[in-house]
Amino acid sequence: MTTSRSPLMMTAALLFLLGTGCKPLFDIRKAMYDQPKFEPLEKTDFFGDSRSARPLIEGTVAQGQLRLNSHLYEGVELIDGDYRSAQTYPFEITMEDLERGQEMYNIHCSVCHGLSGHGNGMVVQRGYAKAPGFHRDALRQAPPGYFYGVIMNGFGKNMMPYYHQIPVEDRWRIIAYIKTLQRSQFAQVEDLEAVDALAPAEAVEHESPEHAHEHH
Amino acid sequence: MSSQLFTPKHNTLARLTLLLFVGGAAGTLGLLDLIHRSPYVRYTKVRREQPVPFSHKHHVNMGIDCRYCHTSVEKSSFANIPPTQTCMNCHNIMWKESDMLEPVRESWRTGKSLEWTRVHDLPDFVYFNHSIHVNNGIGCATCHGRVDQMPLTWREEPLFMKWCLECHRDPAEFVRPDDKIYDMAYDPQELSREEREALVDAYGIDTSNHRMTNCSICHR
Structure with missing residues (x-):
């Protein structure tokens, strides 16, 4: 009967359709938005500790993660039949490595040890225990492997291990940069001449104030 | 009662009904779209509650680089998202009595994850x-x-x-x-x-x- 298609009935029908139609529509949308897969660190109800990222079973070695190179990964070398702190770097340090080392040092170390390695970083200024500076004699003599050990194990009761924050190669680059910082505090005039020899164009800039100084 | 069911005045009523019907439908859709784009749904510029009221402002302005935590x-x-150990790098000493940081210390003691929003x-x-x-x-x-x-x-x-x-x-x-x-x-x-x-x-x-x-x- 055509008379039954009054606006009121039409509206009622539309509302009914919307009401029943929308719920599955929203459910589908939600199901696509949040699919049954885990994004990194996503929560799960399946395991008691709520972690979808499962901790490795002790002793597990994943493919490609067998770390036999004790120089690179542990910072030790076989010296006189005994494993001691490595005296050298496991790979050749280039200028790019040093720059990366500087970047990583400024991110991870400078907060306590200070940008110039004097142990007066911002966190120390805010009340953390005084961090050692790198310019004392014992640390200037310490081999790269010693610093690697500190990054791996932490130091004393204040400094936590940093291996989970800094990738392996970057640890060595940081050490190379620390060594550079140490050298910078005890730079000799001859070092400057060596730098000038490397970059003759910049050497001119170095010379002029030096000559000016002589005239005073 | 006249046999003429619709008089000229019903023209206006019919037009108004059409307008309301079309306008109402369009308006409803428009409203839904507005809601969909609103901060109410998208959480744009809405501060989120966290188990610990972590302030990026405070930490960044102290000179800590993004990559110190977002490694x-x-x-x-x-x-x-950094493990609790990254927090404890400093907070094993800094504010170590603070109630606000108790969930961090609890996570450190028990190994239970902090559940950030x-x-x-x-x-x-x-x-x-x-x-x-x-x-x-x-x-x-x-x-x-x-x-x-x-x-x-x-x-x-x-x-x-x-x-x-x-x-x-x-x-x-x-x-x-x-x-x-x-x-x-x-x-x-x-x-x-x-x-x-x-x-x-x-x-x-x-x-x-x-x-x-x-x-x-x-x-x-």
């Missing part, structure tokens, strides 16, 4: 990779806003596809030099359009053949 941003799709969650049908962005001239602040000014973190952008495409269509508007990626205050517009176009070339961002807006780039 995997350069190498991985996921920028990383996620602020940016893309739909699972979108692939997003942090490393490809930070290694190709897109700074943190471009998408995350001035996190260094957020006491409690909020979502700066609604994360609509349209918004992603703005940059994928014309990356030259948004790229910045390599050493400014983690500089929150840097504005890409400091460089001229030509300089930014040169940067796009230098990064090797290939916008030819709609490559950057290909569906499969993000929906893979």
Whole structure:
């Protein structure tokens, strides 16, 4: 009967359709938005500790993660039949490595040890225990492997291990940069001449104030 | 009662009914769309409650780089939420009596994870990779806003596809030099359009053949 298609009935029908139609529509949308897969660190109800990222079973070695190179990964070398702190770097340090080392040092170390390695970083200024500076004699003599050990194990009761924050190669680059910082505090005039020899164009800039100084 | 059911005055009524019907439907749709885009649904600029009221503002302004905690941003799709140990690097001494930080110390003692509220969650049908962005001239602040000014973190952008495409269509508007990626205050517009176009070339961002807006780039 055509008379039954009054606006009121039409509206009622539309509302009914919307009401029943929308719920599955929203459910589908939600199901696509949040699919049954885990994004990194996503929560799960399946395991008691709520972690979808499962901790490795002790002793597990994943493919490609067998770390036999004790120089690179542990910072030790076989010296006189005994494993001691490595005296050298496991790979050749280039200028790019040093720059990366500087970047990583400024991110991870400078907060306590200070940008110039004097142990007066911002966190120390805010009340953390005084961090050692790198310019004392014992640390200037310490081999790269010693610093690697500190990054791996932490130091004393204040400094936590940093291996989970800094990738392996970057640890060595940081050490190379620390060594550079140490050298910078005890730079000799001859070092400057060596730098000038490397970059003759910049050497001119170095010379002029030096000559000016002589005239005073 | 006259046999004429509709008089001229019903013309007005009919027009009004039509208008209300069409306008009402359009209005309802418009309203739904507004709600859908509103901060109420998208959480844009809405500070989120967290188990510990962590302030990015406080930590960044102290001179801590993004990568101190978000360690995997350069190498991985996921920028990383730091483990409790990263907090304890400083908070084993700093504020170690603070009630506010008790959940952190509890997590450290028991090994139970802190359950942070996620602020940016893309739909699972979108692939997003942090490393490809930070290694190709897109700074943190471009998408995350001035996190260094957020006491409690909020979502700066609604994360609509349209918004992603703005940059994928014309990356030259948004790229910045390599050493400014983690500089929150840097504005890409400091460089001229030509300089930014040169940067796009230098990064090797290939916008030819709609490559950057290909569906499969993000929906893979």
